[in-house]
Amino acid sequence: MAGKTSRDILIRGIRVLGYAIRDEPRIFAVAVGGSILYSLLIIASAYVVGAVVGNVVVPSLESGRADLAAVLLGAAALLAVSLGRVLGMFGRRIGAGFMQYRLQASYRRRITRRYLELPLSWHHRHATGTLLSNANSDVEAAWFPIAPLPFAVGTLVMLVAAMGSLFVTDWVLAMVGVAIFPALFALNVVYSRRMAPRQARAQQMRAEVSAIAHESFDGALVVKTMGQEARETARFAARAGELRDALISVGRLRGVFDPMLETLPSLGTLAVLLVGAARLNQGAVTITELVSVAFLFTVLAFPVRAIGWVLAELPRSVAGWDRLQSVLTATGEMPYGDTTLDRRDGRPATLVLDRVTFGYAPAEPPPATAPAEPGLATEEPETAARPIGVPPPTEPATAPTEPATAPTEPAPAEPPAPGSVPVLHDVSFTVPAGRTVALVGPTGSGKSTIVSLAVRLVDPDAGTVTLDEVDVRALTAASLAGTTALVAQVPFVFDDTIRENITLGRDGITDDDVWAALRLAEADGFVAALPDALDTMVGERGAALSGGQRQRLTLARALAGRPRLLVLDDATSAVDPRVEAAILAALRGERAESTDPAGPPESRASILVVAYRRATIALADEVVYVEHGRVVGRGTHATLLRTTPGYAALVTAYERAEAERERERERAYEDPATRRGEEVDA
Amino acid sequence: MSTTTAGAVPERAESAWGTFRRGLALSPELRTGLAGTLGLALVSMVGRAAVPVAIQQGIDRGLRAPGGPDLGVVGVVVAATAAVLVLTTICGYLMMRRLFTVSETALAGVRVRAFRHVHDLSMLHQQAERRGSLVSRVTSDVDQITQFLQWGGVILLINLGQVVVTTVVMAVYSWQLTLVVFGAFIPALAVIRIFQKRLAAAYGVVRQRLGAMLAAVSESVVGAPVIRAYGVAGRTAERLDRTIDAQRRAQQRAIRTSVISFSTGEIAAGLALAGVVVLGVRLGVDGTLGIGELTAFLFLVTLFIQPVQIATEVLNEAQNAVAGWRRVLDVLDVAPDVADPGEQGVDLPAGPIDIRFADVGYGYPGGPPVLVDVTVDIPAKTRVAVVGETGSGKTTFAKLLTRLMDPSAGAVLLSGVPLDRVRFGSLRSRVVMVPQDGFLFDSTVAENVRFGRPELTDDELALAFTELGLGDWVEGLPFGLATPVGERGEALSVGERQLVALARAYVADPDLLVLDEATSAVDPATEVRLQRTLDAVTRGRTTVAIAHRLSTAQAADEVIVVDRGRIVQRGPHEELVSDPQSVYGLLYASWLEQTR
Structure with a gap:
């Protein structure tokens, strides 16, 4: 069974090597060419040494006078072989290195491209650390055997050539090769196969030790304030001990095989000496041939190891390749449509959520205890009865035909993982063009998910989200990004300049626009005071800025694109309430300025804002109150205070x-x- | 912030030998059986020279014996050499086995010690921007040493030995030819050294580019929502491609340098062989050298070249390993500036804790003072709120109170005992702080709450949540107490994480509870409810709450107002608001504006 699986891995590993050769055939040809040249010259060098001894040294010493021409020819031949080997080495090493690095770069590009294509729901299910190691160490592992591969191929050619030359020289001496070479090869194979699982375990333990260190140091404050240093150290020490044992077991195996691999060719040389002496006595070989063959065994010992290196790395390579494939072939892409929304001269957009249901697939398999199903079925009839004061939404084309009996498990865009955690049930509300709607609800009620749906970071399991009556799934990426802008709860800032962080390379945002957006976000003051103003680098994750500054920067980023729908997810919590009020007022203030007596009153953008603050809520035209993933109240602040006890309890x-x-x-x-x-x- | 350099672990300029001695002093177990291991290594090195000697003896005494080829002598030589080879193989195994066991055990000890040491360092050393480098001290830096030992260390040891042994044997056969070999190699070594330096620089660039690439990948993963929401995937992809290709180019430059360096050795080998033949034949003709000796010499040159080439490559890795070792040792050499008094310390007296700040001042190294002349007494069992604008110094107050940092001037006393005299065991069990960022470990809600009290049962945990009025919230979680919280607790919302952190502190049952904006992301209704239950459950203990919502201040027995590093007001809420122009009066007015 174990033999079968390791043979399985060998076959799959060779297939992965095949993909690599298919991707970079020309560089591979150069590398293998160089390697074969190198290998053949190693054999040649043995024969040159033999020839020099037999044809130059022996006659000269026996005759007592040196044939200068022959001596110089011998010396030149040795030098020429060395130069040829250098040439072969250049081809082999540079070829192998370039091939390995090009493959790494190419797969890193493919992997990161995939990260950008896959939907957020996929990102939610994968830890940041895992995705980082996919792009880093897994790519490295997959292409690690490429480095010694040309050497190994050259060595195989060399072994065949060496056997051939042995048979040409003397079949009896060749028998020594017949015994030693396969034994050497077999020893390497056994070594690699024994080593692979030990190496894998050491690698695994290394990752676990690293994970504990990362987590423990991240939570250092908690560890310290709870006085749990000793327990954390014990947790770490246990894993570090396992890593130590794994490494010792790797080392012991090396201790067994390395000296044997070293000794075996030497035994071959001795056998050649013994057998050769007899054959020399019989006159079957000359001293030249004897020395050549003895030398051959000395120089062959090292290259044969290259085959072992490739074999040893194959299991790791296969494991890395599999993890890369799981990213490259991951499904659940969130394709964009091809509809483009008319910008309508930058007038605000209308957002409608219609009977939206959503659940997160859990990142980890649920524990043994069965989850308590929150009685979905019994509450389902509510689907038909809309909450008080909710106007029926404009009937979307994709409305379910039987809303009253809407299935509890709607046809999802991608099959939800079993045990998906329901977050939103049947959420419907509208942000009319130019209006401000406040989204209010207790901690963990699903507000951030609603926000993600509104800008299509995620797609609903059932129901629709429309912008200006077009399903957001039908919109192109550019149209969607040009229409909506999200300011998240936790500001995310790129390691770049202030300007780039605001424009994000979007077309048509001039420095004047950037300053206007900064002014609106009340960030112009601190940016102007920075040493390089808009050209100031903000550092990784914006480390050079304070929390409030980062938040205002992301606000300016949203405003700079002149979105027709602005979505603020508690985005101003680190901003002074006065600033928040000023921002919202400024956005709404344009309503009056741009009023065309003939046309409808317009503000620059419709606004959906998640809020706790009374001051923020007061700016909204309407409030949507959510609890446990359901809309339980809609209306003005005053209405909700009267009609919705949960809302009243929260805001008062x-x-x-x-x-x-x-x-x-x-x-x-x-x-x-x-x-x-x-x-x-x- | 000036703290980017403050508290950094100093980088030492030190010789490899100095690091080695320092490391050996720190891990005396590395000496275990060292003499035996070196003895075994010596035997296995001698074995390397056995084959050329056998060839010389076989040719000169056997094949070319004065009385014609003597197969008996060849047989004896071969048998004796084979015996030597078997012996050296066994010695090689024993040597490696001992070496790996001793070194891995010692390094695991260093790893664990460094881990503990990092936790013992103060907040100043543990700041977020340096956390990554601290993690690498106990991971990749130690890995670098162990990997070097596994791959390079033994190779280096054996190869250096082989160089010495072959040199000795060569010199015995012919000192003139030995000079020829050295004449070819010494210039080559000089050239190799130059290239090795360039190579080290080239690999430095590779590592730097790798760091930049990983930062870009991490940005694209962590910033995925922003990238998607703004439709800037194309731009991000370009940035990624730039860093990926920059790293590839750096790698390609490095390998070119490496090949040039390696080929220098190859050319030197050719020159040495050619020189040996030319001079050797002359010497042979003169009668100073036999055919067997000259032949053996050609073998010895090859045995000399390989290890020299390999050793120069491995030396590079050795430098990395030594640098890694040095970094680990440097961390261990940083004395914890906020140290546990240990045996000399005292325990906090039993019962409720009172607090005294006596002329306390604090400033981050190289920065302006954060707290100035703070003198305050807080009686036991009172509930105090500390308020002030962002940057006023109120969080520093909490850190000094929990001895996450020591004051630069004055003293903090708990129940009359100076804080730096209190044993950590006593301090951390009696005084618990809930930080604003409620960090959770990647496990379940239950495991996180149990962090400070591993012995608590699930029923006791459930009871604790009920007592805090959070029973409903737990029941609403998909798997109740067994709900996984994800990496850093990110499967929960920010507010929910704070609830778990609060429960964690609550079950730890402290006599002094310090809350540093512990409920800042919780909705108002939940916060008010928590406030009431906390009031009830913390009755009889001392509570200090750093507050940014003034609702906390209103409920406290007393409010301490901090402004620009000084205490400017003190008293119950009603008293303080009576002066609307005071710092507190203005804070309260702005609070009312937000909430009404």
């Missing part, structure tokens, strides 16, 4: 807390004895 929490404290204080003042009872009542 501070006032009520204060009032309660006030009451308690008064009671305590009037009658301290009643205080204890009060607690129970509350």
Whole structure:
């Protein structure tokens, strides 16, 4: 069984090498050409040495006088062989290196291209660290055997040539080769096969040790404040110990095989000496031939190892290749459509979410305990009954034919992983053109998911999201990006200049536009004060900026594109409320300026804003209140305060807390004895 | 921020030998059985010269014996050499086995010690931008040493030995020819050294480009939502391609240098062989050298070339390994500036904790003062809120209070004991802080809450959540307490992570609870509810809450207002708001504007 699987891996490994050769045939040809030249010259050098001994050294020493021409010819031949070997080495090493590096670069491009194409739902399921190692160490592992491959191919040619030359020289001496070469080859194969699983385990343990160190140092503050250094060290030490054992087991195997691989060719040389002496006695070989063959065994020992190197790396290569393939062949692409939205002179867009349902596929398999299904079926009839005050949405073309019996498991765009975690149920609301809608709800109610759907970072499992009555899935990437802009909860800043962070290379954004956007985001002041203003590099993840500055920068980025729908996901939490109010007011303020008496009142953009702050909510034309992934209230702030208790509880929490404290204080003042009872009542 | 250089681990300029000695002093276990290992290594090196000697003896005494070829002598020579080879093979195995066991065990010890040491360093050393490099101290730096030992170290040892042994044997056969060989190799070595330096620089560039490429990949992965939302995949792809190709070009430059360096050795070998033949024949004709000796010499030149070439390559790796070792040792040499007093320390007295700041000042190294002359007494069992603008120094106050840092002036006392005299075991079990960024480990909700108290059962955890009024929230999670939280807790929302962090601190049952904007991302209703339950469950303990929402201040027994590093106001909320022009009065007015 184990033998079969390792043979399986060998075959698959050779196939991966085949792909590499198919990708870079010309460089491979150069590398193998160089390698064969090198290998054949190694054999040649043995015969040259033999010839020099037999034809120059022996006659000269025996005759007592040196034939200068013959001596110089011998010396020149040795030098020529060396120069030829240098040539072969250049071809082999540079060829192999270039081939390996070109393959790495090409696959890194393919992998990262795929990261950009795959939808966010796919990204959600894969840890950042895994994706990084796919692009880095897995690519490296997949193409690692390329480095010794030309050498190994050259060595195989050399072994065949060496055997041939042995038989030509003397069949009895050739028998030594027949015994030694296959033994050497077999020893290498056995070594590689034994080594592969040990190396794999060491690699695995190395990754685990690294993962613990990363996590533990990331959480250093928690470790420190909870005084858990000893426990963390024990956790790390356990893995470091396993890594140590794995490395020792690798080392022991090396200890067994390396000296044997070293000794075997030497034994061959000795056998040649013994057998050769007999054959010399019989007159079957000359001293030249004897020395040549003995020399051959000495120089062959090292190159034969190259075959072992390739074989040893194949399992790792296959594992790396498989992981690359899992990215390259990942499905669930989120293709864009080919519809382009009319920009309508930059007038605001209308966003409609119609009966949207969404669930996240879990990143990890669920634990053994069965998940508590939150009674989807029983609540389903609500689908038909819309929440109070919700106008029926414009009937979209893709509306389910039987909304009242909408299936609990709608036909998804991609098959959801079993145990997908439901986040949104039947969410419907509209952001009318030019209006501001505030999205309010408790922690974990699904607000960020709604925001992701609105700008099509994810697609709904059921229901539709439309912009100006066009399903967002039908829009081109450029049209979608040109229409909407999202400012996320956690600002993301690229390691680039301020200007590039705002324009993101989008066409038609001039420096004046950049400054205008910065002004609107109230970021012009700090940017102007920076040493290189717009050309200032902000560092990795914007390390040179404060949290609030990063947030205002991402706001300016959104505004610079003159979006027709602006989506703010609690994007101003690190910004002074006054700044937030100014930004929203500025966006809405243009409504008055651009009013054409004949046309409808227009602001620059429709706005969907996730908010907790009363001040922000107050700026909205309408409030959508969500709880547990459902819209439970829509209307003005005043209406919701009256009709939706959850909303009222959320937005008046501070006032009520204060009032309660006030009451308690008064009671305590009037009658301290009643205080204890009060607690129970509350 | 001036802290980018402050607290950095110093890079030492030190010789490889110095690093080696320092490393050996730190890991004395490396000496275990060293004499035996070196002895075994010596035997296996001698074996390398056995074959050329056998050829010389076989030719001169056997094949070309004065009385015609003597097969018996050849047989004896071959048998004796074979015995030597078997012996050296066994010695080689024993040597490697001992070497790997000792060195890997020692390095695992270094790894664990460095890990613990990093945790013992203060916040200043652990700052986010340096975390990556700290991780590499206990991962790739140590890996570099072990990988070198596994691949290069033994090769280097044996090859250097082989060079010495072949040199000795060559010199015995003919000192003149030995000079020829050295004459060819010494200039070559000089050239190789120059190229090795260039090669080291070229590999430095490769590593740098690799770092840039990984940063670009990481940006494209972490920033995926932005890239998608703004439709800038094309631009990102171009950036990625640029860094990928830049790295490839650097790699190609490096390999070109490496091949030139390696071929120098090859040419030197050719020159040495040619020179040996020319001079050797002359010497032979003069009668100073036999045919067997000259032939053996040609073999010895090959045995000399290979290790020299390999050793020069491996020396490069050796430099990397030594550099890695040096970096690990440098971390271990950084004395923790906030150290556990250990045996000399005392435990905090039992019972509720009172706090005293006596003329406390603090400034980051090389930066302006953050706190100035802070003197404050907080009686036991009071609930205090510390408020102030961003950058006023209120978080520094919390860090000094929990001894994440030591003050640059003055002293912090808990229950009358100076904080730097309190044993960490006592301090960390009695004083717990909930930081703003509620970091979670990649495990379940239950495991994270259990972090400070591993012995708690699931039922006790569930009870804790119920006591905090978070029972509903836990039930709403897909798998309850067993819900996986993902990497850094990212499967939960920011607010939810804070709830778990709060529960984690709550079950740790401290006498002094310090909350550093611990509920900043939680919705107002939940926050108010938490506030009430916290009030109830922390009754009888001292609580210090660094607050950015003034609702916390309103509920506190007392408010401490920090402004530009100084305490400017102190007292209950009602008292402080009575002056609308005071710092607190203005903060409160702006708060009301946001929430009403």
